[in-house]
Amino acid sequence: MAAQDHEWILRFGDDALVLAQRLSEWCSHGPALEEDIALSNIALDLLGQARALLTLAGQREGRGRDEDALAYFRTDREYRNALLVELPNGHFGDTIVRQMLFDQFAVLRYEALANQTVDRELAAIASKALKEVRYHAAHSAQWVVRLGDGTEESHQRAQASLDVLWSYTAELFEDDAVSQACSDAGVMPLNAGFEASWTAQVEAILSEATLSCPESSALHTGGRNGRHTEHLSYMLAEMQVLPRTYPGAAW
Amino acid sequence: MTQEMDLNQRFEDYIASDQKIEAKDWMPDAYRKTLIRQISQHAHSEIIGMQPEGNWITRAPSLKRKSILLAKVQDEAGHGLYLYSAAETLGISRDEMLDALHTGQAKYSSIFNYPTLTWADMGAIGWLVDGAAIMNQVPLCKCSYGPYARAMVRVCKEESFHQRQGFQIMLNLSQGTTEQKEMAQDALNRWWWPSLMMFGPNDASSKHSEQSMRWKIKRFSNDELRQRFVDMTVPQAELLGLTVPDPDLQWNEETGHYDFGPIDWSEFEQVVAGNGPCNRERIETRVKAHENGAWVREAAAAYATKSAERTSSQTSAA
Numbered sequence: 001m002a003a004q005d006h007e008w009i010l011r012f013g014d015d016a017l018v019l020a021q022r023l024s025e026w027c028s029h030g031p032a033l034e035e036d037i038a039l040s041n042i043a044l045d046l047l048g049q050a051r052a053l054l055t056l057a058g059q060r061e062g063r064g065r066d067e068d069a070l071a072y073f074r075t076d077r078e079y080r081n082a083l084l085v086e087l088p089n090g091h092f093g094d095t096i097v098r099q100m101l102f103d104q105f106a107v108l109r110y111e112a113l114a115n116q117t118v119d120r121e122l123a124a125i126a127s128k129a130l131k132e133v134r135y136h137a138a139h140s141a142q143w144v145v146r147l148g149d150g151t152e153e154s155h156q157r158a159q160a161s162l163d164v165l166w167s168y169t170a171e172l173f174e175d176d177a178v179s180q181a182c183s184d185a186g187v188m189p190l191n192a193g194f195e196a197s198w199t200a201q202v203e204a205i206l207s208e209a210t211l212s213c214p215e216s217s218a219l220h221t222g223g224r225n226g227r228h229t230e231h232l233s234y235m236l237a238e239m240q241v242l243p244r245t246y247p248g249a250a251w
Numbered sequence: 252m253t254q255e256m257d258l259n260q261r262f263e264d265y266i267a268s269d270q271k272i273e274a275k276d277w278m279p280d281a282y283r284k285t286l287i288r289q290i291s292q293h294a295h296s297e298i299i300g301m302q303p304e305g306n307w308i309t310r311a312p313s314l315k316r317k318s319i320l321l322a323k324v325q326d327e328a329g330h331g332l333y334l335y336s337a338a339e340t341l342g343i344s345r346d347e348m349l350d351a352l353h354t355g356q357a358k359y360s361s362i363f364n365y366p367t368l369t370w371a372d373m374g375a376i377g378w379l380v381d382g383a384a385i386m387n388q389v390p391l392c393k394c395s396y397g398p399y400a401r402a403m404v405r406v407c408k409e410e411s412f413h414q415r416q417g418f419q420i421m422l423n424l425s426q427g428t429t430e431q432k433e434m435a436q437d438a439l440n441r442w443w444w445p446s447l448m449m450f451g452p453n454d455a456s457s458k459h460s461e462q463s464m465r466w467k468i469k470r471f472s473n474d475e476l477r478q479r480f481v482d483m484t485v486p487q488a489e490l491l492g493l494t495v496p497d498p499d500l501q502w503n504e505e506t507g508h509y510d511f512g513p514i515d516w517s518e519f520e521q522v523v524a525g526n527g528p529c530n531r532e533r534i535e536t537r538v539k540a541h542e543n544g545a546w547v548r549e550a551a552a553a554y555a556t557k558s559a560e561r562t563s564s565q566t567s568a569a
Contacts, residue, residue, distance in 0.1 A: 017314075021309060024308045024309060024317070024321055025308075025309055027301065027305040027308055027321065027324055027325070028298075028301040028302050028305040028324070028328075028536070028537075028540065029536070029539075029540045029543075030540065030544065031540070031543065031544025031545075031547035031548055032544060032547070032548055033298070033328055033331055033332055033335075034332070035544075035547075036301075036328050037325055037328045037329060037332070040321055040324065040325040040328065041325060043321060044318060044321050044322055044325065047314065047317060047318050047321065048318065050314070051314050051315070051318070054314075067314050068313050068314055071314055072312075072313075091543065092543075092544065092547045093547075145554070146550055146551050146554040147547070147550050149554055149557065150549070150550025150551065150553045150554045151546070151549050151550050151553045153546050153549075153550070154546055154547070154549070154550030154553075157546065238309050238310055239309060239310065241310055242310060242311075242312035242370055243312055243313070246312075246428065246430060246431070248428070249312075249427055249428050249430070249431055250423060250427060251312040251313050251316055251370070251420075251423055251424075251427075
């Protein structure tokens with residue numbers, strides 16, 4: 001069965017939604033007021049991207065599902081985000097390293113989506129999102145450098161975060177029938193095509209941060225097909241509680 | 252002595268002619284202390300106030316509502332930031348103010364020591380708590396201390412959006428299912444009296460009021476503002492089809508105002524004294540965020556020092 005465009009749009013939207021939900025958990029728990037504001041702001045941008053993408057995915061699917069139907073009435077097995085973005089926040093270093101790894105990928109993906117002319121609605125969403133994620137990427141890279149090249153403690157913590165999170169990055173560059181169809185349609189190159197640029201960017205940041213690039217053989221994958229970590233179901237239980245408790249209610 | 256009398260006279264003249272006192276102007280110590288107390292309390296209220304609403308961000312019932320609530324709570328953090336900065340112009344550091352908050356020496360608005368139990372509380376807080384805050388805060392845009400007055404202009408603009416989004420939540424609930432209407436009424440029942448208490452003690456027993464009025468830090472009395480709030484809010488509750496939980500509430504033709512029942516000041520005093528439902532959790536959460544962030548702030552400071560050293564050694568090498 002040929003993949004439909006809503007399938008890849010859903011993947012982009014779910015990455016943004018799940019990461020927005022995670023970042024919003026930081027609200028009023030940040031290490032400084034300025035950072036509380038920054039993390040909320042990034043969460044808001046991602047939420048805005050998710051809303052636009054899920055709305056478009058719902059329209060393309062043609063089954064009458066809007067952004068809320070897709071966000072609140074799918075189970076974790078139906079979510080299509082990469083595992084990296086659903087991982088618990090941990091401490092600030094875990095959050096910011098995860099953010100850097102994802103932001104660098106998001107910039108490359110949105111650049112590709114913004115520059116194609118096959119799907120103009122998607123290109124319009126991507127152009128707006130690209131401006132936002134470039135700021136996010138600058139913010140997270142600066143923090144990784146501060147933590148890596150800050151104190152002994154922050155260096156150790158950032159390296160430990162990186163060692164764990166690294167094994168979730170290979171999934172971003174995997175391809176399957178859906179990404180192949182997306183590429184065949186001329187919407188975006190294969191995910192594998194982003195890996196070289198991503199690696200170069202990330203290595204440059206890590207080098208400035210005096211952190212070493214892990215050599216991880218462990219590979220966590222499955223998110224694009226709905227096989228997630230144990231964490232996503234809890235996240236969705238919390239996120240979806242009201243619409244599922246009061247079905248049919250408008251808010 | 253004569254010089255100080257001259258300065259004091261000039262200060263009094265400034266106040267009398269409605270001119271703004273600026274950070275570098277001479278001011279009496281008591282004026283400075285009053286402002287530091289008030290502005291830092293206000294900043295702390297914004298920061299602690301993020302918690303009861305932050306409590307529902309991850310559970311907001313639609314993505315649109317989540318987005319609005321997140322933006323609102325982020326605004327509160329921004330207000331905290333302007334207000335700490337305004338207080339810093341008076342010669343106190345943000346760290347000193349935060350220490351006072353974390354150790355319980357500084358107060359914040361008691362309203363935030365009540366729990367947010369349902370989604371309707373997001374509506375009630377916006378509608379009632381932000382509504383009451385606006386009543387208190389709009390006059391502060393004209394207060395005699397320039398940096399505070401200017402910060403408040405911006406704060407008030409954003410607060411009026413907050414109030415409207417709160418009313419919109421209440422409106423949607425009151426036009427919704429039976430369960431949603433019950434949720435809205437329950438929230439009004441729980442937030443009404445604490446909101447009236449936000450205006451502070453009755454004028455007769457308010458210890459800071461008189462001097463603050465004279466200095467034009469405060470422009471209207473607690474009871475005046477409270478009455479204004481009741482007069483504004485009761486018709487809105489009627490529009491929502493909700494019942495204000497006060498059996499004594501009635502329109503008074505003669506005065507042109509609503510009469511309302513006595514406030515239970517013993518509850519207010521209990522909450523101010525630290526015995527409210529959430530006092531402990533609010534401060535614990537704040538302290539924990541601060542402590543957990545210590546290594547991050549240290550890292551940022553260490554990196555800034557290293558960078559500055561590198562820049563200066565590069566400059567001297569060149």
